[in-house]
Amino acid sequence: MLRRTHTPRHLAVPTAVALACTLTACGTEGDEAAADVTGDITVFAAASLTDTFTELGEAFEAEHPGTTVTFSFAGSSALAQQIISGAPADVFASASPATMALVTDEELAAGDPVVFVRNRLQIAVPAGNPAGVTGLEDFTNEDLTIALCAEEVPCGVASVQVFEAAGLTPAPDTYEEDVRATLTKVELDEVDAALVYRTDVLVAGDAVEGIDFPEAEEAVNDYPIAVLAEAPNAVGGRAFVDFVRSEAGRAALGSAGFDLP
């Protein structure tokens, strides 16, 4: 939908609804299901979704009185392990297809997961950009203090990919244990530049500035979402997934800095 910008707006919306209906089988049947949406809905979601999903959960509860959406936000791989160990969740929203695959491999997802957002890396610099960082080339400068995510975690894997694509060897001073720790070092102005997700830069507010770079295209991270096979509240779970993928959900995710597929 993003690419077809020439589609007139009044046509685009019905098309999206029609598309959503073929995928989720709404219509009269769907309306009956919507009436049954009630009770507690438990959503396991990647840590990077914390702010947007909390907001969406409140909007969902307002739209479906009688429901309570409870979130468990953590690293995607930790959540996948909990689901495999039998945690009673209805929905799993993961920050990478690889961690979602851990769940689908155990046949614990009801149907195929769908990619609902994408996230890309951005250069994060302290407010005012004191070191005058302009692009990925500055990461090879030994004189700058630079933080990258450790290669063991997803943002570190993505960082390796963009440096390979750019043909650069970075000179970092620290490999941080996760993306939020990397961001903290920028917020405290202890490093001159770091690579984090674009959504993290937005969360940090005025303390951090983001710089886009072309090689980020090489490591775009897909976020899949799925209702779980052993969901205690499958109807509610499906309704929440539909809500996340609705226009309202997409608008909230888009303004948080995610790319929409």
Add this chain to the structure above:
Amino acid sequence: MLGLAFLLLPLAGLLVRTPWGELGTHLAQPAVAEALRLSLVSALLATAICLLLGVPLAWVLARASFPGLRLVRALVTLPMVLPPVVGGVALLLLLGRRGLVGQYLYDWFGVSLPFTTAAVVIAEAFVAMPFLVIAVEGALRGADRRYEDAAATLGAGRWLTFRRVTLPMVAPGVSAGAVLCFARALGEFGATITFAGNFPGVTRTMPLSIYLALESDPEAAIVLSLLLLVVSVAVLVALRGRWITGASS
């Protein structure tokens, strides 16, 4: 007995899951030797700093009397109960290049402590020092002050008395404290990764290697944990046998 089981069974779990067959391959990684060397060196340096700063502090706590002493004593043990990550953030806010003190170090001398081995030593010393202070303070309180009084009567100054009378009396306490302090420094994770960051050969100590290995290669993490466990036990046993019982018998 239940308490003992509670303390030891997790370690048994570690041993059961150890991939003994691939032990050699995992241990032969050059990064392992590098991390172990860094851990030992930084823990030793941290212990030295703790001795240098902690023994006089313990002496003040045990012998001086001034209003607010109880509060000071409580504050000294704060790093023991504080989550280490909080300690790391506090150090960053004090000694980072935009920190309370760190900004002057950076502006005047061009020194930036975070992401250096010095930062690892500082983080370890910060977390481990209370262990030494408590042990030494306890020993000082238990020591018979009449020997010190006798030395003073014989004309010894305060420094000479401290060096020749007090210190030898509390030596077992000091060494016990130093061993605890070293062990705590060796295992330090939270303050280190927060304040000093994580870079191979500079700030990536054993606990940091273990944590990162757990994200991608749990078997390697188990092997590294086992190695750290063996080193810690070896140090504790060796030092206990040689110093503590030796000095007190």
